[in-house]
Amino acid sequence: MAEQTLMDKLVSLAKRRGFVFQSSEVYGGLGSVWDYGPLGVELKRNIKDRWWRSMVHARDDIEGIDAAILMHPRVWEASGHVSGFTDPLVDCRQCKVRFRADDPRLKGPPGDPATACPNCGNRGTLTEPRMFNLMFKTFMGPVEEQAAIVYLRPETAQGIYVNYLNVQTASRQKIPFGIAQVGKAFRNEITPGNFIFRTREFEQMEMQFFVKPGTDEDWFEQWREIRMKWHVDLGLRAERLRWHAHGPGELAHYAKAAYDIEYEFPFGWQEIEGVHNRTDFDLSRHQEYSGKKLEYFDPATSERYIPYVVETSAGADRVTLTVMADAYREEEVEGETRVVMGFNPAVSPIKAAVLPLTRKDGLPEVADRLYHDIRRRWSAFYDDSGAIGRRYRRQDEVGTPWCITIDHDTLSEETVTIRERDAMTQVRIATSQVQAWIADRLEEAGR
Numbered sequence: 001m002a003e004q005t006l007m008d009k010l011v012s013l014a015k016r017r018g019f020v021f022q023s024s025e026v027y028g029g030l031g032s033v034w035d036y037g038p039l040g041v042e043l044k045r046n047i048k049d050r051w052w053r054s055m056v057h058a059r060d061d062i063e064g065i066d067a068a069i070l071m072h073p074r075v076w077e078a079s080g081h082v083s084g085f086t087d088p089l090v091d092c093r094q095c096k097v098r099f100r101a102d103d104p105r106l107k108g109p110p111g112d113p114a115t116a117c118p119n120c121g122n123r124g125t126l127t128e129p130r131m132f133n134l135m136f137k138t139f140m141g142p143v144e145e146q147a148a149i150v151y152l153r154p155e156t157a158q159g160i161y162v163n164y165l166n167v168q169t170a171s172r173q174k175i176p177f178g179i180a181q182v183g184k185a186f187r188n189e190i191t192p193g194n195f196i197f198r199t200r201e202f203e204q205m206e207m208q209f210f211v212k213p214g215t216d217e218d219w220f221e222q223w224r225e226i227r228m229k230w231h232v233d234l235g236l237r238a239e240r241l242r243w244h245a246h247g248p249g250e251l252a253h254y255a256k257a258a259y260d261i262e263y264e265f266p267f268g269w270q271e272i273e274g275v276h277n278r279t280d281f282d283l284s285r286h287q288e289y290s291g292k293k294l295e296y297f298d299p300a301t302s303e304r305y306i307p308y309v310v311e312t313s314a315g316a317d318r319v320t321l322t323v324m325a326d327a328y329r330e331e332e333v334e335g336e337t338r339v340v341m342g343f344n345p346a347v348s349p350i351k352a353a354v355l356p357l358t359r360k361d362g363l364p365e366v367a368d369r370l371y372h373d374i375r376r377r378w379s380a381f382y383d384d385s386g387a388i389g390r391r392y393r394r395q396d397e398v399g400t401p402w403c404i405t406i407d408h409d410t411l412s413e414e415t416v417t418i419r420e421r422d423a424m425t426q427v428r429i430a431t432s433q434v435q436a437w438i439a440d441r442l443e444e445a446g447r
Ligand code: ATP
Pocket: 155, 187, 189, 196, 197, 198, 199, 200, 201, 202, 203, 204, 271, 272, 273, 274, 313, 314, 315, 316, 317, 318, 319
């Protein structure tokens, strides 16, 4: 499948079937802001829930929080975002298009009269690079003045740092321990695009792990392994995942080591999650800027120290896009093309579709009862319109792993047919066993 076509197909399927819509579409849309539709919200929520279960519920040493988006403005001075969270940009005076100064299409220094604008091709029309802060600003209270500026957080991590002692005391955790959070972040990205890959409003799934200095490198390696495994267990093809180590020139000001988990999208290898050794940079800075001691007291050794932090930071939207791109496939079946979203059933928006073969002879009543039973535990869908083959296709396209067909034998034998999405094989089982059957399959998928 040609590269761009796959993205075009994904965007169009996402809209047609209710995964993702452009924000404010009736007004022409808002640049790089997207809304999740009925199926997209289920998919993304399942991904976030899976992350939460593995990072918080399945571990004794990680606690969850949900910090506010708005924080004290000094937080962003301490974190370095006010002064450092900037991209150098170049504008074209002719066509008014804006580029990152490191755009590979720029051949030569932007201020040089010989350098052509990558968009309109004119020479000598580009400005010198200028710094552009990526944080969204707003005002708190009635007066729009400098003193009232607050920011929409550009990362969720800072809400964790400033709460780390509160959480530690309240939960009686001892170092090493971590704090996890899923929440919105905002960046006024200059070169957004590629659908929900880079957006201006997005969600992060972040975990900050507080460790004793000196043990950080070991923990860093452990977290790298755990996080890569998570993506593989999610069902992503291992050959489309790889590590990218940040070289000295790429490392953020706070980081001692940084590795990105990259996925091979139709538009190339791109970061989906970062694992960073942030040292004691953030906590030391908050201690300095707030004037409050942020040291940890180790009861075993009576030592006091500022912990080091190993961060794992993934984008929920980016992982959702990854799951969609990885799952999409087209197959020839009996001379027709079927589109399949081969999601891991654990994240599929709909777990089971209940399909009565006809709308008469008492089949709808039995189907309806089964549908309501399933719905008590999982998201399910009822469809009684059209030929059964077409109904299967509609479910394949949104990644429903199991279609349960109610036919005349269901009435006489109390059995149903379950048709499996990928192999398209069918099994006949007792109607009373359907829930246990689904539960078993989901248990397998969860691993
Ligand atoms: P990039 O280099 O792609 O801008 P980054 O290195 O700035 O990303 P981090 O600050 O490490 O990203 O953010 C951690 C994660 O948050 C990223 O791996 C990504 O999944 C997600 N993320 C960051 N920026 C965006 C965005 N604009 N839209 C969607 N997800 C994002």
